Every structure is written in C-alpha cells, then in structure tokens.
Amino acid sequence: MNSRLIHIDVNSDDSLQSQIRHKIVESILVGSFAAGSKLPSSRKLATQLAVSRNTVVLVYQALLDEGYIESRERSGIYVSEQVTQGKVEFNQAIQPQTNLDDSSISNYHRFKGALATTNATSCPQNWHKYSFPFIDGKFDSSLYPVKEWREANNKANTTKEIYQWSELHGAEDDAMLLDEIRTKILPRRGIQANRNEILITVGTQQALHLICQLFVDSTVTVAVEEPGYPEMRELLANQGAKLHYQNIDDKGLIVDEKLDQCDILYTTPSHQTPTSITMSMDRRDAVLQKAHEQNLLIIEDDFEFESNFLGQPTPALRSLDKENRVVYISCLSKVLASGIQIGFIVADARVIAELKKLRKMVMRNPPLNNQRAVAYFLSLGFYDAFMMHLHKVFFERWLTLREALNTYLPNCIDTGPIQGGTAYWITGPKQLDGEHLREEAAKLGILIEPVKRYFSSTAHPENCFRMGVTSIPNEKIREGVQKLANLIHQLTAVHEEKLTNAKGKLLNEAGLHQALPGAILECQMVYGVPCSIELLADGKMKGRTGGTDSEVDVGRWWIENGMYYRQWKLWSYGEVKGFYVIMDGDEMKWFDQNYCFVRQLELKGYKQPS
Numbered sequence: 001m002n003s004r005l006i007h008i009d010v011n012s013d014d015s016l017q018s019q020i021r022h023k024i025v026e027s028i029l030v031g032s033f034a035a036g037s038k039l040p041s042s043r044k045l046a047t048q049l050a051v052s053r054n055t056v057v058l059v060y061q062a063l064l065d066e067g068y069i070e071s072r073e074r075s076g077i078y079v080s081e082q083v084t085q086g087k088v089e090f091n092q093a094i095q096p097q098t099n100l101d102d103s104s105i106s107n108y109h110r111f112k113g114a115l116a117t118t119n120a121t122s123c124p125q126n127w128h129k130y131s132f133p134f135i136d137g138k139f140d141s142s143l144y145p146v147k148e149w150r151e152a153n154n155k156a157n158t159t160k161e162i163y164q165w166s167e168l169h170g171a172e173d174d175a176m177l178l179d180e181i182r183t184k185i186l187p188r189r190g191i192q193a194n195r196n197e198i199l200i201t202v203g204t205q206q207a208l209h210l211i212c213q214l215f216v217d218s219t220v221t222v223a224v225e226e227p228g229y230p231e232m233r234e235l236l237a238n239q240g241a242k243l244h245y246q247n248i249d250d251k252g253l254i255v256d257e258k259l260d261q262c263d264i265l266y267t268t269p270s271h272q273t274p275t276s277i278t279m280s281m282d283r284r285d286a287v288l289q290k291a292h293e294q295n296l297l298i299i300e301d302d303f304e305f306e307s308n309f310l311g312q313p314t315p316a317l318r319s320l321d322k323e324n325r326v327v328y329i330s331c332l333s334k335v336l337a338s339g340i341q342i343g344f345i346v347a348d349a350r351v352i353a354e355l356k357k358l359r360k361m362v363m364r365n366p367p368l369n370n371q372r373a374v375a376y377f378l379s380l381g382f383y384d385a386f387m388m389h390l391h392k393v394f395f396e397r398w399l400t401l402r403e404a405l406n407t408y409l410p411n412c413i414d415t416g417p418i419q420g421g422t423a424y425w426i427t428g429p430k431q432l433d434g435e436h437l438r439e440e441a442a443k444l445g446i447l448i449e450p451v452k453r454y455f456s457s458t459a460h461p462e463n464c465f466r467m468g469v470t471s472i473p474n475e476k477i478r479e480g481v482q483k484l485a486n487l488i489h490q491l492t493a494v495h496e497e498k499l500t501n502a503k504g505k506l507l508n509e510a511g512l513h514q515a516l517p518g519a520i521l522e523c524q525m526v527y528g529v530p531c532s533i534e535l536l537a538d539g540k541m542k543g544r545t546g547g548t549d550s551e552v553d554v555g556r557w558w559i560e561n562g563m564y565y566r567q568w569k570l571w572s573y574g575e576v577k578g579f580y581v582i583m584d585g586d587e588m589k590w591f592d593q594n595y596c597f598v599r600q601l602e603l604k605g606y607k608q609p610s
Helices: 016-030 042-049 053-066 146-156 159-166 175-189 203-215 230-238 281-294 334-340 349-362 368-379 382-408 434-443 474-495 509-515
Strands: 069-072 076-079 198-201 221-226 242-249 264-267 297-301 326-331 343-346 423-427 464-468 520-524 530-535 540-545 552-560 563-568 577-584 587-591 597-604
Touching: 016 053, 042 053, 053 069, 146 159, 146 368, 146 382, 159 368, 175 198, 175 368, 198 203, 198 349, 203 230, 203 297, 203 326, 203 343, 203 349, 221 230, 230 242, 264 281, 281 297, 334 368, 368 382, 382 423, 382 474, 434 464, 434 474, 509 552, 509 577, 540 563
Parallel strands: 221 242, 221 264, 264 297, 297 326
Antiparallel strands: 069 076, 198 343, 326 343, 423 464, 520 530, 520 597, 530 540, 540 552, 552 563, 563 577, 577 587, 587 597
16 A cells, blocks of 8 residues: 555645545545555554644544455554455546537437526526625635534434434425424515425425426416516526516516416516515505406515615515415525425415425425524524524625715616615616626626616517626625726717807806805716705705605715815715716716716705895
8 A cells, every 4th residue: 555645634624534535435446455455553654644643543443344455463553355346346547538419429419308508507506716706695614603503513413303304205395304394484574384385305306396396387477577587587487488578677576457368477576686675565466456357476585685785674475475375485595405405385275295205206395404404503593593683794794885876877777766685786887798797807706797687589588687796795785886887987088068069058166155155966876866955055064865764874075176076974985076067057067186087966046146
C-alpha cells in the first residue's frame, strides 16, 4: 500500500479519522489498494501521516467491523478479498467515440415527453461570484439556520424516531408533520384543515405537477396571469391544456368576462409572480364570485406569504372559499426549500386522496426522515424564530433597495405600489432596452433578472427588468443601484433632457428666492406613492409620503451660486445635493451639477413672473 495516496488536509472541517477512513475506503473501492494487499501497521501509518496512533487504530477497527479489511494472525492487516466479490470487471480500454447525431444509434428520435422550452434562466450558475447579484430566489448561505436544522435532524434520527417513521405503510405522510402544518402554518393564512386534507410534496413544483396531472388535459382551458410563472405554464402546456392569458393591474388579476370560457384559474395572490403585487380583498372576493358563477376550479399558489412588509397580511383565497373550489399550494420558506424541498397541498379530502395515488406512481412520499426533521424544526419553535429573523433581514434589504432606487433613479423608473415580496418589478424609460441593460450590467458585476420569460409571446414591454433582495447583502445594495443607475443614464442619455436643451426657464438666484420660500413641491416616489415637500421661509424643510405606512422627514434648504440645495435628515442618505432649477409652467425640473436631468416636481401656487 502506498500511504502517499492518503492526504491530510489540516484546514478541512472533517476530523482526521474521517479523512483517513474516506481515503482508505476510496482507494480500496477503486482498486488503488488491491484486494489481499497488506496495509501498514497502525504505528507505521500513524508515523507516516504524522497523526496519533490512536487515530489510526480507531479507523482500522471501524473498517474491520465493516468488512473492508481483515486481520491475519501474526501477519498483519490486509484488504479483504470479499470487497471485490460481485463486481463486474471494468475494461478501461479507450472506446471509440459515438456520433450522437447519428439517428440510427441515437435515442433522440424516440423522445415523446421532452419539453421544448426556450425560456431563459433567471441568472448564470455562478451568480454568487458577481459583486451585485440582484436575483430573487437565490440565497446567501449566511441565512441558513444550520445549528437549528442540525438539532432538528438529530432529534428525528434517534433510534426511537427511526423506528416510528420507518414503520409507516403505503404512501402515508408523517402525522407529526401534518399536525405541525395544520396547527402552526395554516392558521396564519386563516386556513383550517384536517390531516386528510393535506398532502406533503417535494417542494412546490411537484405539487403543481400533481395538480396538473389530476385536473388538466387537452379539453381544459386554464387562465394564467400575464405576466406569470413560466414553469407552471410549461406544466400546463405539457398536459395539452389551452392557455388563456389574463392581464393584471395594481390590484392583482383582472376579473372580467374573459374568464367565462375557462375551467381552471391559476393565481399567485399573495405576491404575484413576477410583479410582487398583492391581490386586494375586493379582487379576491371577485375571483371567488366568478368561480361560483362559472364553476371554476382555483389553483392558489401561496409561495411567498411570509414577506408582507406593509399593512396587514391578506387572508388566503382558500380561507375565504365556502365551496371547496380552491386547491391551495405552499411550502416552507424558500431559504429552507432550496435544500429541504418540502411543500404541501391543502384541498378537499377527496382531492388529496386522488393526488396521493398519483404521487405514489412516482414516489410513495417525500423522505420520511426529512418530514420528521421538518416536524421537529416546527415544533421546537425554530421555524417561527427563523421566519422572524428572515422577515427582518428581507424587510431591511427591501427598504434599502427601494430607497436606493428612489434616490438614484427618481424620475427614471417605476416599481409600482407593492406591499412586500422579495423582488421589485421595474419599468424603466421607454427607450430602455431591458435585455441590453442586463447584458451590460453583468459586465459590471451587476445581475438583474430578464423578464421576457414571464410573458406569453414576444409582444412584451422591452423596458422592464426585475431586482431581488434574497441573494445580495444589505450593505452592497446601495452601491449596486448607484452603478446600475449610472449605466441606465448612459444607455438613455441621447433621449434625456439636458439643462442646455430643456424646455422652460432657468431660474437665476433672484428667481429662486422668489419661487421657493413657502413653496410646496409635489412628486411621486418610484414605488407609486405621492410625496409632498414644504420649503419653509426660515430654511427648514418638511417631507411626507402618502400611501400605506406614510413616512415623514425633515431637513434644510438654501440657495447658493444660482442653485437650490437641500439636505434631509434621513432621506437620500442625508447627503447634501444641489440642483439647477428650470420652471416649465408649474412644473419644476431639477438638473445636477453635470447638467443631467434628475427629477420633475409640481410647484403648487407658482406664478410666472411678469
């Protein structure tokens, strides 16, 4: 045996025993240590590896117990002859390359269920190597509750617990997890359910797949949101469904006569995918009324209900449903789901029974050890604590991104009035090419999400893109937005007003002193709420936003060298900013020191000087 094959990494998280054992077993199985070959004594190997002899003795003892090695009296330690029994000899001779394009030997022509998808992915695989990854649904590893998940896993894998969950028969789910979901998670959404009304799935995607299998074929017309979740559209198309694309507005899915010819409605009401719009209560009532009138089945995908930051959470459609028309889908937090993959369906017991049959055709149930571990994660209070922490982290990032967008792109973009979620749907200047922006931003280390995959055809707005907060640390958001804003201004500069060619009259120092003291300025924030700024005659300044959770701030303003200056206490990072001012009627336009357009406001009560 060549002990040089065993390399000890002093920086590894694995123990010395684990590293030595792994290398010996690997070398035995691949044939580097041949069957029947002699291993060095524990003393000799310990000396060669510069480790304690006790460490090697413990490794050898474990391998003896497991049959990898054997001890021969007065001879030493040898690789067991039994290890290679039952293995097929592998011929390592170089084989001729097969031409996969040759249809006579390729299986491509046999494919019947292949998905012909052309949708772009949301980001490159190495997204975490970019400096500013504004990608929703990806997560930095610091968010994962490692200690708590490990404890829940340990509890789920004691001898007693293993006997319990391993003795479940058929396709039954873990009763402990079902009870935790129905008593801890569902009540937050206003939903009551018995065990037989819940099915555990391997994440949301399996839940959607099972529902499509049960309810959808070529005779069914399904209404989906436009723009909407592309993976669900692919599932529906693969089942042969006829798709009807229903537009949305700032209250969610539009409910009108266009839904009358549909059989099923798929919706994401908590935070619409991809715009993050929360469906209003009036609209929810209208959806349920339309379902009653037209005998519609509703598939409610409630994947992000935890991230409602402004106002009170809105109850799930399932909780408002009195006729069992709603099939409800959700999952654990997406941070956990990326590794644990536990989702669930809530529906009428008869629906769950049929879905269970379909699930059994592919897998009896999601791994029961994972189910029990998740049950403990919930029962020990880890999930509630984790969600409170996650809510705080994402809310902070969400506000930081909103403030940065409002500071650096105030008159350039619109994000719409959303109450939460983990991403902003951004509409830029009409002349902006969103796909070109994405490509150029990536060169600067900034990842934003393309949006064309959310639309049903090529007829989609070109000036939109999406920015998320789940994958970028809070302290990097402002810098990333500032760099992106500079890029957007560069790409649209030819279309922007400049101080030198702007319509209106440039106010000199005397004009500023006449117009500004006592003035009230009104504008709209990028997130769709009004803002009013009062410039007091004594140089103080007051600001107030409208909408949900109104914000207020104070500051100071002054006139210097023919420019208007202002400094807020909190807003705009409390930085001093100076602007040239042009009046066009009662519209005030601000231009920065580089003569670039910044913001347009309405000056209340302004009178043009005679």
